[in-house]
Amino acid sequence: MKPRPSLNDVAKTLGVSAATVSNAVSSKGRISADLKKTIRERAAEMGYVPSSAGRALRTGRSGFLGLVLADIAHPLFPQIAQAIENAATDFGYGILIGDSRGDVSIQKKAIDRLIERGADGVIIVPRHGSQVGDIGRPMAVIDSEMTPGNTVSADHRDGGKQVGKHLIELGHRNVAIIGGFKDSNVQHDRINGVKSAFPSDAEIQTLWIEDIELEGGTGCELGLARMVSEGVTAFVAVSDLHALRALTELQRAGFDVPGQVSVTGFDDLIWSNVISPTMTTVRMDMPKIAEIAVSNVIRQINDEMTDEDRQNLSVPMTLIARQSTGPAPTTLKN
Template structure:
């Protein structure tokens, strides 16, 4: 069994080099009058010993915690852990840590999560808002990740452009009758994806929208969406605005004996971790999460730096009113990437007709 070894501190570095603790502290913080040669020696020794600066001490010196808050709309949704990982990596790259709050799809819980992170000293927050909600001034620097059409949005995937890409691809495959499958009309992200799809369809193309939430309110959670009937009516392209809805469409169509993609094509959005291992593997739109995370963190840190920067008039804050609307990014929209897999293909040459059981 390995024994616990205490973490090296400033005193260990000072003892190893025969200098004072104050000299080591000044060298590592860039303060005081320490020669360049000694600074280099001290920093090398700190690295050799595995010294990690105390975040508590840093907070006392700088007035910052070195922590960013992240509020997610539903941590159980498979998309958001992927986004959280990208944001955590982007924050780590600039020496920040992440605390996560979960709103569980509830407005009150979202407010509670924001307040909880502020109370724990987060220097700024990144918020992925619950659908249909808007993040305003929370008295702390904040970056918002939702959709480019959302008021106050900082950065997001180009959901409208993603919708256009998927529609143009399916049109190139000969599809002329589209079913768009979406969860809720309250979602800015879903509405933008739908808008992008429909904006690319010429007048000669037929499209219908199925709102899953509305159907389930009438028929119960997990009910059939009536997709096989749509195939019988001649619809061949089923465009879900999330991979979760695309998975549901695949399963429902396959249960009805409809072959994918021979009889109908199914596409999704988000490229969730399991999308490539479905049978057939799912054609979908992929978000560039790392770029979105990098832009969100950089925009937020710029706001934090602005808050800490002394004003020209000699006051204590560059923004004494503590009014912080959501951060703005120079690049607020990040293109999505079309990932073509086996769930989509050319439109069938003849209409699908359900097989009927016959008695001998």
């Protein structure tokens, strides 16, 4: 726990001024190539690391970005956090996390707390149904194109469309979409995308888990078996979590997936590739999204915003066809 050397310590051992050391380390100001090299070597061997506190105080920049998710417990969080952290690191920033403990009303508070802690900007993944007002600081929102103030998002609509096309090619004409929350813009985008792929004579219905659970209780059966017997040949869930729920419910009811009925999800969550059958899903390009969000915030911090930056960007999604989808069975309805 020995205190680390300061700029001044390094300067003294070389008999130069602190300013010169600062210049050498940060490659600013005027300094001869020779001295710069000498100083850098000495600094390195002394184990000198610039104090972020000192720098922050002087420059007014902390070098941190806040990452706020309404609910950290969301299964997509690892993907998001990792991508954001990596992108931020590439830009020389650190990531401070904030959690609103599942309570939407605290979302704003969580953001404020990060700002108070000195975050130079904030990246927000708002909870469905909520939107973020201006916070007077650089920020980027990752949600849906429909969300006011959104900065960047995956092209959820096209992702849905890809799923729809995939199912059409497999011969499915009677499909049930499984949604979670009606007030989620992301889910609506995905659902609309799916629908847009089908011709108008296709049979498409949408069921909402929040509705079903209102009656059956959390984690209740969704009643998918009955729907299959009524002709549904494929279930499109707006999230791999719901897709997993559907898959296991169908399997347990004795159906063969994908032999008798197909299932698809979204987001390529951690388990999608190890369950049996592996799940057909659509993946976001999180590294790309993160890079856009982070660089956008940083440009705001540096007052380098261009008109282009204010656009609501969308990043393509990628369909990953796996084992949970197959040709529509022709036996039942024809």
